Amino acid sequence: MPVQAAEMVIINARLPLTDGGGLFKLTIRDGKWRAVEPQAGPIGSEEHQPIAALGAGGLNAAGRIDLQGRVLLPGFVDVHMHLDKAYSLSRVRNRSGTLLEAIENYRSVIGEFSKETIRDRIVKAALRAASFGSAALRSHLDVPVHLGRGIAMRTIEAALEAKEKVSGVVDIQFFPMYYYDPGAERELTEFAFETLRMGVDGVGGAPHLTLDPAGGIDWAFRMATAFGRPIDLHIDESDDPNVKTIDVYCDYVIRNGYAGKATAGHLCSLSAMEHGEAERLMAKMAAAGVAAVTLPAVNLYLQGRGDRGNVRRGVTRVRELAAAGVPVAAASDNIQDPFHPFGRGDMVQIGLMTAYAAHLAREEDIAAVLRMLTHIPAEIAGLADYGISPGNPARFVVLDALSAEELFQELPATRWVYNKSRWTFASELSMRCTDPATARLAALS
Template sequence: MPGSEPDLELINVRLPLEQDGGLFKLTVRGGIWSAVEAQQGPAEPDGHIPIGDAGLEELSDAPALDLQGKVALPGFVDAHMHLDKAYSIEHVRNQSGTLREAIEGYRSLAASFSKDTIKARIVKAALASVSFGSLTLRSHLDVPLHLGREVAMRTVEAALEAREEVGSFVDIQYFPMFYYDPAKDGEMTAFAEETLRMGIDGVGGAPHLTPDPEQNIGWAFKLAAGFGRLIDLHIDESDDPAVKTIDTYCDHIVRNGYSGKATAGHLCSLSAMEQPEADRLIAKMAEAGVGAVTLPAVNLYLQGRGDSGNVRRGVTRIKELAEAGVPLAAASDNIQDPFHPFGRGDMLQIGLITAYAAHLAKEEDIPKVLSMLTNTPAAIVGLTNYGIRPGFPAGFVVLDAASGESLLQELPAARWVYNKSRWIHASQIKRQWAKRS
């Protein structure tokens, strides 16, 4: 409210998405950014507590903070995760490292995972992501209806209960991976419609893994359009250049008026195609208005397992998609499960892997990489009023780095996270060194 005391005032802030190198003063009132002002050089602290000296309790009581030149970014948006599978690696290993074994291995044990187990994994992974600065997550869910309705539904119920539990920290969207089988049309359609009425956010799937991708995609669009929901499909997670489900997907996006409302994840086979065909499909994607998400960590792990010598790594054509105007985000995908034994939900780590995989290492590339973790996925998942702008909700992460480039150079461990009108995570970095004996 005009004239009232701010909830929070931050000085000496660096905003690499706005003007890397400059310092800013930021003000929050009522959980909303009320001012974002460029400083003329460093500001002297006037009762402002150095953020590095403050833990969560001190931050909660401090209306004025000195960021001492540290970077602030709007909360990361992790637009493609599998929270329900997270931390299942101790139960399901993947000896071949292939996508096929990961799928079959997890499905072989899916019925043994209780709702409480699945819920606990989602909560743990979501809160870990928050601690690294992610404030919006989109998770695909495994719903193996072929194992019975109860097995499929327990994941949906666990996910909705977990979202309620962590809702004061992070926002989560859910997109079940519906596997359409024409022989069980009625059963799958009834199940999918029930989940959407329960609060599931959109329609997911992996049509390239189904017997009839065209039919699967058509069914998915009919379902999504009928409920007015977004659609987000795993597309062409394959080394085979002949796998071109994206071609059909784009046709359906145009036919159903879903430009800006449909997302394609992975797009691995695009990287294996000859240049002219890849160019054609990328241009078609740009014209159709599909959003894309690259999952570099997981695709580097899973793809090319049948190759020797010059091993295909599966990461999609990141530079070419971006240059063609296709909105392209990077995301975590899997965390410590048979699809990816590593990972921790740290989007900055994903940004570094993206930079390596796509040769995005020039100084002018850094804002592009950071945008793939923030602004672009925010648009893809449908966020409005996102960013550090007056009038927008204040959800942000402070990182112990002095520039956008140093974020990827240092991968700073220290993070301070603010969301929903309060500090929700804090690191303390009082550095102490042992005395030399």
């Protein structure tokens, strides 16, 4: 193991989400932020080593580091993923590109995946996301209870084993997607109780895809309240403007006192319905305390497949939801599986897609998009002590960009990731091709 510096001092760090995005001097001791001090301008210091000059092996031993103006963000929080399905595309395809075929095709083979296969996919996807700067993930899990307890439990056991394997690098929350079937409620309830006792983090599902959406929501809240767990449902992932499961969901959130503990993912039908009705539902979400998660990559890929000409794209009303007072996060959803053949768990990429799809390109919009990748999903996930502030755990990513805008203009591949009291990932090559020891300070002055 490399020697780790007891204290690390970082200078010339640009914090785009802190006090106007200026330069800061940061002190970390025992894995926590000890000081966050604004700089009047760039600092020149021979004792601070430029980060681009440090190899991956030298980072943890370095006690004085110069970021030379690079952007530093709190670790990303990807609050809606399907890690168990990730990298399954070679095994199961989707010829039509529709949501229904993706569901049918994956369900037709899920019983053939061993626990080890599912676990390894989760580990691979989680570490890949962590390498791009994610500090915490929330993953929904496909649990095919209709195939029997043994097959359904494979995914739960695989997820908990994977969580332990990557715990030194990234934190994961797991929300099984319990598909409600009134004819098999007893079996589903017994399975849900068992998995919640085993330590899964919350209750998931997709009530709009069942024969009894209201019954499914009622059942999900019975499970969540019995264990005091948060609830995070796929809601209205549909082009049909008449699909309004969110209306019933908000009623149950209010009835059960679940404000701040309930999340709605997708909300595609909001973008298809008449504006006045959408405004009513968004105001109801804000009043109920329901958070929203937009999944731009997957919704752009799956939705509108039956349209010709004016194709609906499926991305929910991001700007309008935020304006209504609804917390809105952006997340990866699916990675290289039948629901989405692309993706890699890179939140900068997701941020760029959100900016495109939601028309967020002004300077203030860029900061809003960054908050959708960091502070807002951290709040949704209930992460305590999140952010760059004295006393909080130091979980952050340094990106090879001089401004927030440049993050999305250049999509810098070079990242340095710090989590769990140590540097966990480091790229070896800066996109700046000049002398790393002098070029940054010259560019800042």
